[in-house]
Amino acid sequence: MVKDLSSDRRFATTLARGMSVLRAFRPSDDGLSNQEISERTGIPKSTVSRLTFTLQSLGYLSHGQRHDRYRPGPSLLALGNVASASVSFVDMADGIMQPLADETGTLVLIGVRDEQKILLIKTWRPKETSSLWLEVGHRIPASHSSSGQAQLAAQSDEEFASYVENYGNSVLDADITITDLRQDAYSQLLGRGFVIAGHGLRYAKSVNAVSVPFRSREFNEPVSFTCGAVPEVLSVERMETEVGPKLRAAVKDLERMTGRPSALVQQG
Structure with missing residues (x-):
């Protein structure tokens, strides 16, 4: 269960x-109505209406006409470009x-935890090859993806403890814990330098996807680089023998270029 911060005096609800x-x-959205925003966020529509009006007034949302939908x-x-x-x-x-x-003929991407x-904050598509339809801004489950499991494995003990405190240690629809996932992914990184989602x-x-963590x-906290494709293009065998090792080498090249150490830290 996600930790409730509303009782913390420092938290601005x-x-x-x-x-x-x-x-x-x-x-993929062509704008959103207040009702659609309410359904996605769980915030009452009356509150959403006040929030969207304020965000529009500050330029964070646009609303061309009276009955138009809200858009970024x-x-x-501008804030996104600065970031x-x-x-x-x-x-x-x-x-x-x-x-x-x-x-490799795969979609390569950077994922950060949200x-x-x-x-997904960046993607590279293979030239002249059809690839997965995943765009910047797309979100995937952390526990059910190699990207998320690689990041869990690269977290320090303190970072992982904070994650569990905030979101709990259970995995939806699975008889394992987040700790189990972290330990399994950590063993994969130690043994071969990349993570393939298990369990x-x-x-x-x-x-199908294979991931390697990177600490910028x-x-x-760590981010992850991932190669993904449909199983017909990226089989488990190909991930293990070809694409995973190439992704591992690519991330090591980036670590050398940026002067960063390996993202993998020793767990207690």
Whole structure:
């Protein structure tokens, strides 16, 4: 269960609700109504109406006409550009990850943790090859993906303790714990340097993926680089013998370029 922060005097509930409204938008949306935002966030529609009006007034949402839907506004786009420009390792990864995508015929992506989800912040598509339809802004379950399990494995004991405190140690629809997932992924990283989601916990049977964690200067916890494709293109054997080792080598190249140490830390 997600930890309830509302009783903490330091926690600004109104700000948190406003951020929930902004996070409700997905790349595939052609705008959202107040009712749709309410359904996605669980916030009452009357409260959503006040929040969207405020966010629109500040430029974080746009609302062209009286009955038009809300869309991300110029202030939000500008904020996103500032955030993107401040994360230097993403641009540095271009020269490494695009050739990897082309060579392996897989979608290569960067995922960062967003509560109990993994948020995609960058993708590289293989040239002249059909690939998975996953765009920047897409979210996938942390516990049911190699991206999320790789990040759990690379967390320090303190970071992992905070994760469990906030979100609990249970895994939805599985008779295992988050601790079990972390230990299994950690063993994979020690043994071969990459993670493939185990315990039947792939969030989609139509996707196979292999991941390697990376710890940047800009974020206070690990991110993950992932290669993914449909099983017909990316079999388990190919992940284990070809794509996983190539992804591991690519991340090591990025670590050398950025002067970063390995993301894997010794667990207590």
